[in-house]
Amino acid sequence: MTNTLADMCNNLKNSEKARKKEVTISPASKLNQMVLRIFQQHAYVGEFERYDDGRQGKFKVALLSKINHCAGLMRLNYNVSQFESLERKLLPAPGLGIIVLTTNQGIMTMKEAEEKHIGGMTLCYVY
Numbered sequence: 001m002t003n004t005l006a007d008m009c010n011n012l013k014n015s016e017k018a019r020k021k022e023v024t025i026s027p028a029s030k031l032n033q034m035v036l037r038i039f040q041q042h043a044y045v046g047e048f049e050r051y052d053d054g055r056q057g058k059f060k061v062a063l064l065s066k067i068n069h070c071a072g073l074m075r076l077n078y079n080v081s082q083f084e085s086l087e088r089k090l091l092p093a094p095g096l097g098i099i100v101l102t103t104n105q106g107i108m109t110m111k112e113a114e115e116k117h118i119g120g121m122t123l124c125y126v127y
Contacts, residue, residue: 003072004027004029004031004032005031005032005035005072005123005124006071006072006124007025007072008025008032008035008036008072009070009071009072009124009126010070010071010072011023011025012025012039012045012061012063012067012070012126013067013069013070013071015063016063016065016066016067016068019065020063021062021063022060022061022062022063023060023061023063024058024059024060024061025058025059025060025061026053026056026057026058026059027055027056027057027058028050028056028057028058028059029056031107031123032059033050033059034106034107035100035107035123035124036048036059036061038098038100038107038108038109039126042098042109043064043066044064044066044067044070044098044126045061045062045063045064045067046061046062046063046064047062048060048061048062067126067127068127069097069126069127070124070125070126070127071124071125072123072124073090073122073123073124073125074122075102075121075122075123076121076122077119077120077121078101078119078120078121078122079119080113080114080117080118080119082119083110083113083114086099086110086122087099087110090125091125091127092127096127097125097126097127098110098111098125098126098127099122099124099125100122100123100124100125100126101113101119101120101121101122101123102120102121102123103116103118103119103120103121104118104120105118107123108120
């Protein structure tokens with residue numbers, strides 16, 4: 001079983017290091033689409049579009065050269081009181097990147113979950 005979200009993060013990071021302008025991500029899952037939308041809202045990636053390749057579909061993502069590191073995480077539960085230690089452990093400085101969580105109210109960043117006072121499972125992070 002593969003982690004498609006971790007594969008997507010590795011593709012983004014490696015393409016940024018190679019200074020490419022766009023990257024193709026496969027498969028085009030709903031989870032990948034929601035995480036890409038969060039990355040786009042926070043200006044880590046540009047526009048992306050889905051196209052059908054006759055199998056599972058692919059995303060073509062425009063890169064903005066703003067990703068230094070991006071990684072998928074093991075899906076572990078965290079509550080609101082553990083968010084600060086999680087941020088210190090994963091990000092190089094407070095407020096420098098984003099951590100994406102899945103909660104019972106949908107996929108959102110750690111800051112949004114903290115404002116709503118709900119915990120969740122970690123998916124990935126980017127800075």
